[in-house]
Amino acid sequence: MFLLFCFTGVAQVLGIKTLKGKITAVDGDITGVVVQNINLDRATITDLDGKFEIAVRLNDTLVFSALQFKKKRLPISAALMNTSLVSVVLEPFVNQLREVTVNPYGLTGQLGKDIGRIPLGKDVSAEGLGLPNAEVKIITQSQRKLFEATSGIGLVPLNPILNAITGRTKMLKNRVKIESTYARTQRVQKFYVDSIIEADLKIPRSKIADFMYYCEVDPEFQAMVDTQDHLKIWDFLVLKSKYYRKNNGLLDERKKE
Incomplete structure (x- = not known):
């Protein structure tokens, strides 16, 4: 009790008080x-x-610092010394990157236009390297099963007859068609x-797979991917994204503002 009284007396003599405050900010964690206090060396x-x-103390200076602000x-004035609670507003810190020049390849910064302007290296493939049997196309498991289901054994083609009766041939044809369509979608996702x-395209990451399926069921999408024209494919995706966002209530963030 005596020590507390002495400390309080010393603080009053030195003009020290405990300032209470609260940080406010439009954005960013205030925790x-x-x-x-750079004068008292307190923090x-x-x-x-x-x-x-x-x-x-009067005329001390407080410094507020955080990565996000x-x-x-804040100089301690007489008014602040008499304030019960001071409110301090912090501004968010925006890390501005240095300007990047994209002119060496004549780039504009727009993906749809720049894809066709970037020089690509030589294609490293079996055909490009001249490997033997490079022209042989590797079939999928479903294509192999379909071949087996429609091919005969020996002189009597039993497999095609039995599989046609059971409906297995039709099922395998549908599976091959689905795999072919999905393979196109995978190629597009490798492009972008x-x-x-x-x-x-303003498509949330959690909705990208659903958006690609939305494009996949459009017959024009399949023909578009087969052209391998990245600019045309991108223009198609831009158009489809507008309808997809509208149908799924995904408003453009810029319009919300």
Whole structure:
């Protein structure tokens, strides 16, 4: 009790008081912001609600710092010394990247236009390397089973007859057709990574697979992919994305603002 009385008396003599405050910000986590009195060499951090307490004197300076905010200095005036709770507004820190020049290849920064302008290296494939049997197409498991189901054994073609009766041939044909369609979709997703589809087409990452299926069932999509024209395919995806977002209530974020 005596020590507490002595400490309080010393604090009053030195003009020190405990300043209570609260951090506010439009965006960014206000927890763990460092609050430092650079004159008294004291420091603390904000709690979950952005609140803090720190010892100050008249004309001291507080410095607020965090990775997500711009550093701020707050001089302790007579008005602040008489304030029961001070509110400190912090501005978000935006890390601006240096300008990047894309002119060496005549790029515009628009993916749809730039894909055809980027020089590609020599295709490293079995055909390009001149390997033996490079022209032989590797069939899928479903295609192999379909071949077996429609091919005869010996002089009497029993397999085609039995499989036609049981409906297995029809099932295998449908499976081969589905695999062929899905293979086209996979090729398209190799052209454009998920982050590009999410950023440019405004399709949420969780909806990309559903969006690709939406494109896949369109007969024009299959013919478009077979052309291997990246610009035409991209234009098709841009058009389909507008209908997909409209049908699924995915409003453009820029329109929301």
